[in-house]
Amino acid sequence: MLMKLVVAFLTAGIALSGSTAMIRTDPAKALARARLIVVGTAGTTDITVTGATLASYTSVEVFSTNNPGAPQLVDRFEADGTAGQFTTNSSRLASAGTVSVSPIRPLVLAHYYPWYSLDGWQDPQFADRPAQPYSSDSPTDINRQAGQAHSAGIDAFVVSWQGRTNISNDHRMRLVLDSVARAGMHACVYFETYIVNPTNDPNQPIDPATMVEWMEDAVDMYGGHPGYLRVDGRPVIFVYIAWRLTEAQWAAILASVRATGRNPLVIGDFNQSRLINLFEGEYQYINLSLSPADLLDMYRTEALRVRTFDLAAGGRRRIWVASVCPGYDDTLLVSRSSHSTVDRANGTVYDNQWRTAATMAADWVVISTWNEYFENTEIEPSARYGSAYLDQTRRWAATFKELERAPHASTGAF
Numbered sequence: 001m002l003m004k005l006v007v008a009f010l011t012a013g014i015a016l017s018g019s020t021a022m023i024r025t026d027p028a029k030a031l032a033r034a035r036l037i038v039v040g041t042a043g044t045t046d047i048t049v050t051g052a053t054l055a056s057y058t059s060v061e062v063f064s065t066n067n068p069g070a071p072q073l074v075d076r077f078e079a080d081g082t083a084g085q086f087t088t089n090s091s092r093l094a095s096a097g098t099v100s101v102s103p104i105r106p107l108v109l110a111h112y113y114p115w116y117s118l119d120g121w122q123d124p125q126f127a128d129r130p131a132q133p134y135s136s137d138s139p140t141d142i143n144r145q146a147g148q149a150h151s152a153g154i155d156a157f158v159v160s161w162q163g164r165t166n167i168s169n170d171h172r173m174r175l176v177l178d179s180v181a182r183a184g185m186h187a188c189v190y191f192e193t194y195i196v197n198p199t200n201d202p203n204q205p206i207d208p209a210t211m212v213e214w215m216e217d218a219v220d221m222y223g224g225h226p227g228y229l230r231v232d233g234r235p236v237i238f239v240y241i242a243w244r245l246t247e248a249q250w251a252a253i254l255a256s257v258r259a260t261g262r263n264p265l266v267i268g269d270f271n272q273s274r275l276i277n278l279f280e281g282e283y284q285y286i287n288l289s290l291s292p293a294d295l296l297d298m299y300r301t302e303a304l305r306v307r308t309f310d311l312a313a314g315g316r317r318r319i320w321v322a323s324v325c326p327g328y329d330d331t332l333l334v335s336r337s338s339h340s341t342v343d344r345a346n347g348t349v350y351d352n353q354w355r356t357a358a359t360m361a362a363d364w365v366v367i368s369t370w371n372e373y374f375e376n377t378e379i380e381p382s383a384r385y386g387s388a389y390l391d392q393t394r395r396w397a398a399t400f401k402e403l404e405r406a407p408h409a410s411t412g413a414f
Contacts, residue, residue: 075088111157153394156187161214191237328342
C-alpha cells in the first residue's frame, strides 16, 4: 500500500517511525508542510508528530496520490499541543485506486576482481589463497569460477574495471563475459572510480569528462555481449564511491552519455544522498562497521527511501541493492598506514548480513566479495575456509530468491 501524507504544522520538528526531519519556519507566517511517503501492507498506519518547541495547532491530512494530477483527501486529524498520535485506516487509500509498480527480478551478484597471476599468489600480503590457485588470464580457471558461482545461486559477477586504457583489464573482462555466458550467468562492470581521470592516478581528482568516456566505452565495448547483465535491454554499470562527485556533476555526466543514445542503468555507491534523483539504484560496497541492529535500521530506512522515491508522482522504480560481506582483514597490506579487521566469527557475520538483506527483501544482493584477497573478503573456495562460504552463499541465495514477492512484471534482468 502506497500513500502520501501531507502534514501541516507550526512545530519545529516531526518524527515518523523513528526518523526525524527538522523543518524550520516562522510561526507568524504560513503553515509549514512536510510530505512523507509510507509503504506497507498493514491495515492501519500510525503517525507520530513530536518535537514541538511550543504548543500549537497541528493538522494531519492524508491524501491518496495514486492519481498525481488529482490528489484525494481521505483522512484528517487535528490536535492542540506539542505531540500527537494518529492512526489511519489503509483501506481508505484503496478507495482512490492503487499505484501499479513493476517489481524487480531478485538477483544475487558478487564483486569479482580479475587481478591475479599464478606466481602472484606467493605475495605475503595474502592472509588466504584460493583452494586452487589460478590466473585471471586463463579461460579454464575463469570457467571453473563461473561454474562454482552459478552452482551457488550467484547470477552475475560485478567486475572491477579500470577503463579501456588498461589493456589487461579489458582482455580479462572479455574472458569473464565469455565464461559467465557459458555457465548461464552474466557480468557487468563496476568502475574503480578513484582512478577515473586521464592518467588513472589515484592521487588526482576524479574527472567528470573521463567518467563520460568510461561510461560510453563500457556500453560500446561490452554492453552487446550476450553475457552482459542488462535490465530491460539497458546495460548495468556499478559506480564505486559515486558520492565523490556532486549531484550537478553527475547530472551533466549522465545527460552527456544519454545525449549520444547510450542509456546504461547506473547503480551508485552512496547512502542517504540526493544522487538517487539521478541514479537508477543505490548500494554500498561494504557495511561491516554497523551492528546487526544498526544495519537493519539503516536498511529499513534506505529500502523505503530508494524503492518509493518519486513513485507517488509517477516516477520510475529505483533498485535497492543490499551488500553482504563475510568479514574483513587488511592488516597485512604494507601500503596502508592504518588497518581494519572484522572477524568472520565462523560465518556468523555473513549470516547476519544475509539475514538483514532477506528481512528487507532487497531487490538485489551484492556479495563483497567473490575474490578480493587483499582485504580478505573472499567467499570462493579457499585454503583457509574451504567451501564453507560458498555453501553458505548457496543456502542464503536460495532463501533470498524464494521470498514472497509480487509476480514479476516487465522490469526484468538479462
